[in-house]
Amino acid sequence: MVEEGQTIAVWFSCGAASAVAAKMAIRQYGNIANIRVLNTPVLEEGADNQRFRQEVENWIGIEIETVTNPKWPENSAQAVWDKTRFMSGPRGARCTLELKKNARYAWEKNNHADWHVLGFTADENDRFHRFKLTERSNVIPILAMYGLKKRGCFELLEKEGIRLPEAYALGYPNANCRGCVKATSPAYWDLVRRVDPKVFAARAQTSRALGARLVEIHKERVFLDELPAQTEQQSLISAPDCGFWCEEHAGDPA
Template identity: 40%
Template sequence: MTARRIVAWFSAGAASAVAAKLTLSRFPDDEVVIARCIVANEDADNNRFAADCERWFGREIVNLSSLDYADCWEVWQKRRYLGGIQGAPCTVEMKKAPRQIFERDWDPHIQVFGFTAEEGGRAARFKAQNPEVRMANVLIDAGLSKGDCMGMLDRAGIKLPAQYARGFANNNCTTCVKARGRGYWALVRKCHPADFARMAALSRAIGWTPCRDGKGNPVWLDELPANYPPQDDSPAIECSIMCHLAEQDMAA
């Protein structure tokens, strides 16, 4: 029987790390590659986390990057577009484009993303928007939540990326233009003041701000009240019975 080709996409987040580890254990007879799209706008500690995960995986991560842009700032400045109804151009240029180039040599294949048990709707939307992608939702199938994934990494002795400790719910770039909450941007201002100031200036220059108030009205970053409380809604590290079942699977 010919081995299947499977790509587990590692994004330096807790969920994608556990998804990659679980993929290796669930498909031992298949050709599995763990791939990462490098984005310079991510926190530097992501590289430490990736190295820790490589030791946990027992194999190296294949690193991909954009052939056209150095980072998201260059995308935003050249495209003069941060986000909106057309989506975020940085995601297309820094992640989707490198992924599609990589896929040319890996077609046909199955792809694994870090969709967790509470993200079934998000996974379904991704599939509807990308019908050509053959997906394996290993975390959803295992019933693992984001908190479960954090707990599993904690017990594996892998320190979570620094962004989680700072209070960010997701380990995205230090200025994620898909984030809309005032609390999120107040947290960016607290943790990454230089990036916040740069985004505030770029937003004014382009004429669009990613920040919104509770009613969906735009809020310019340079007008965000200085005392607005930083958001701290990271999921608590926990572990349900589904964690233990998955860990037994990994150890098999």
Template identity: 30%
Template sequence: MSKNNYKVVWLSAGISSFIAGYLVKDTVDEWIYIDVKDQHPDSMRFVHDCEKILGEKVTILRSQEYEDVEDVCRKTGFISTPYGAPCTGVLKKKVRKNWEQEFYKREGHMNLCYVWGFDEKESKRADNMRLNFPEFTHEFPLIDKGLKKEDAHALSISLGLKRPIMYDLGFPNNNCIGCVKAGMYTWNLVRKNFPEVFEKRAKMERDLGHSCMNGLFLDELDPNAGRRGEVIPECSIFCFMAEQELNGEQPIFQVVKTA
């Protein structure tokens, strides 16, 4: 690795981001995980297990402005927008940007190289990432090796890495419990496994007058609705960046002033 570059793996507490980083681990300068209170507690167990396998410490970052997803939604008055979910923007993207600012203050002469967990099926997204964020160097080890998400999970098993429990509960990604981008099937999994979270999100929807699912409120959701295998984005930094590829760097929300 050139001394003019600093390579970072942004862990999402998902399998793909870890395996992508593991494939190039000998050239990685720092591993970073952005913790959000709404993620299952097992996510932190997973991060610490990653540390054991790597023999490296993972830097843990958290928002200093907002407590959790509901705090963001209530203070901004939004649940989701065409330009992304405000919770992802401030709990993850803004935390990353703050880290970058501090990094450049210390190491202004160095370039940042980011390692992402896009898999073999996401080559177009990787191309768009390079095109829309040229200020960074980007690496996509899974794509370079022609690996799919299923391959990444198989590799994690061979390393003895126990995947986050959300996968075992049937969730397609290890997102926050009650991710505001989820579809009907996933919301019914939340209702089954985390009923208290389901009720809190349903109340929040009514209080704000906005729904998570394009006008369908959670308290109206048929318990049998949805289908297994529905597409739900992995709610990580690169998920938010990908949304901005399509919509430009426009504001995703305005803060609603409250008394």
């Protein structure tokens, strides 16, 4: 599938799955292909993500390059919301579009990639095929090739002595921005309110100012400051992975 001399772009999101995807791609194709590992940082991500990025870079033995959208030099989701007056809708979040997806498009204008690798795990076939249909068809499902699911990625990194980003220890399902505006789960926002109260307060203030009802309770959308003190879904903490595309549904992904 991959020919000698081709370029593979690995999109690393500072999460466990994309870290392992980078390692597997290098192991599988590093002897014949030019592999570039790329990261689109967002200011609202946890600070510990940068520690994790450095450890992963040392582990894979390849420099992780920073990719940004030149239209947004701050790389800030808050700046995107404030300027565009839009947070999230049925087709995804504006911050993902501007700081992830359009950052990748900007990179592709000046760089060639024969193949792309993202952190789609073995149990995310639907998301993988949707990306192939709507974004790029030249994607290598490297984690599925090795049969790796998210838990397997956690275990592999732990065996290698690489501590996962702090977000996982706090109970977040991924290492994306704290207070992801694509999430609608009451349990997710209750978690944000408990472990990142300043983040929750900031999201509540912005969502009110922009009229964005981010939480869904019994099929009704409400503002964050209307979230009950105790929710019914405490065991269902989830939020969309903030990859290099916008999910059409911002609820509880597989």
